[in-house]
Amino acid sequence: xxxxxxxxxxxxxxxxxxxxxxxxxxxxxxxxxxxxxxxxxxxxxxxxxxxxxxxxxxxxxxxxxxxxxxxxxxxxxxxxxxxxxxxxxxxxxxxxxxxxxxxxxxxxxxxxxx
Amino acid sequence: xxxxxxxxxxxxxxxxxxxxxxxxxxxxxxxxxxxxxxxxxxxxxxxxxxxxxxxxxxxxxxxxxxxxxxxxxxxxxxxxxxxxxxxxxxxxxxxxxxxxxxxxxxxxxxxxx
Numbered sequence: 001x002x003x004x005x006x007x008x009x010x011x012x013x014x015x016x017x018x019x020x021x022x023x024x025x026x027x028x029x030x031x032x033x034x035x036x037x038x039x040x041x042x043x044x045x046x047x048x049x050x051x052x053x054x055x056x057x058x059x060x061x062x063x064x065x066x067x068x069x070x071x072x073x074x075x076x077x078x079x080x081x082x083x084x085x086x087x088x089x090x091x092x093x094x095x096x097x098x099x100x101x102x103x104x105x106x107x108x109x110x111x112x113x114x
Numbered sequence: 115x116x117x118x119x120x121x122x123x124x125x126x127x128x129x130x131x132x133x134x135x136x137x138x139x140x141x142x143x144x145x146x147x148x149x150x151x152x153x154x155x156x157x158x159x160x161x162x163x164x165x166x167x168x169x170x171x172x173x174x175x176x177x178x179x180x181x182x183x184x185x186x187x188x189x190x191x192x193x194x195x196x197x198x199x200x201x202x203x204x205x206x207x208x209x210x211x212x213x214x215x216x217x218x219x220x221x222x223x224x225x226x227x
Binding site for chain 2: 032034036041042043044045046049051090094100101102103104105106107
């Protein structure tokens with residue numbers, strides 16, 4: 001069965017510092033990959049997605065992610081975080097053949113310090 | 115604002131009771147998904163409907179059921195509630211069944227006491 005691992009439960013970074021959130025997936029083929037963000041008391045918002053093609057994908061709010069097939073990873077990055085980026089971030093996958101259900105990682109909570 | 119609406123925002127009920135959660139998808143979206151978010155299980159897919167028909171099932175308990183109506187809104191029915199059913203229930207929608215971009219509603223927080 002496919003699975004998603006987010007090894008970091010909680011990350012703290014200073015405002016203005018760079019950020020990288022890790023995501024590894026386990027699946028026979030390359031699934032479709034997503035990053036969602038959940039702000040406190042809010043639903044999930046899609047940050048970016050990877051289906052195929054260019055392995056570096058750009059998303060909203062200045063985020064990007066890089067797909068690395070050899071490492072089964074899809075890490076999320078941002079060069080300079082803002083206090084408003086404090087939230088929970090979820091990596092998700094879905095098989096790329098007619099099955100739309102998302103399998104989510106356990107999430108990484110991001111805290112920003114001034 | 116994703117365009118997906120869910121009601122109610124909060125629900126507090128007692129064990130053994132039955133509740134109904136409602137979801138209105140984005141305008142034009144035919145597919146509706148239900149997810150449960152709890153502290154111990156994380157975010158889990160429950161069930162998907164497409165244009166009124168059940169399309170996929172996940173880790174949905176037999177005490178739970180859902181349906182999608184002709185106007186495309188969906189309801190998730192939870193019965194014989196247990197303390198462990200306390201969770202945030204999300205609805206998401208997408209344009210077509212094979213669309214991989216799902217837009218999430220704000221969720222319904224269910225507390226079972």
